[in-house]
Amino acid sequence: xxxxxxxxxxxxxxxxxxxxxxxxxxxxxxxxxxxxxxxxxxxxxxxxxxxxxxxxxxxxxxxxxxxxxxxxxxxxxxxxxxxxxxxxxxxxxxxxxxxxxxxxxxxxxxxxxxxxx
Numbered sequence: 001x002x003x004x005x006x007x008x009x010x011x012x013x014x015x016x017x018x019x020x021x022x023x024x025x026x027x028x029x030x031x032x033x034x035x036x037x038x039x040x041x042x043x044x045x046x047x048x049x050x051x052x053x054x055x056x057x058x059x060x061x062x063x064x065x066x067x068x069x070x071x072x073x074x075x076x077x078x079x080x081x082x083x084x085x086x087x088x089x090x091x092x093x094x095x096x097x098x099x100x101x102x103x104x105x106x107x108x109x110x111x112x113x114x115x116x117x
Contacts, residue, residue, distance in 0.1 A: 035052065035056060039056075046100060050100055050104065053098065054099070056091060057092065057096065060088040060092050064088050068081065072085075
């Protein structure tokens with residue numbers, strides 16, 4: 001019988017394994033799936049969803065700076081870490097291109113606001 005996926009192909013947890021596995025890949029996949037949903041909503045409501053883009057930019061930059069760079073400088077990255085690092089670098093480069101910087105600076109840094117307390 002012909003199969004679409006070879007038997008020796010690596011099996012990775014996906015959203016189809018809900019209730020079966022709660023490993024680190026499942027947590028990462030669900031977090032990234034949530035980011036994807038919020039990013040898709042952000043296409044229709046960009047100014048309300050830019051904090052999601054800021055959060056994505058920050059966690060990727062922090063992960064690259066404090067985890068990938070030291071590992072890369074001390075030892076070599078394995079294939080998985082190199083692929084994830086490349087994807088994160090693409091996010092760090094591309095995310096600032098779509099952020100509404102003028103809106104962010106005018107409403108959060110340039111405006112003199114009242115203190116909360």
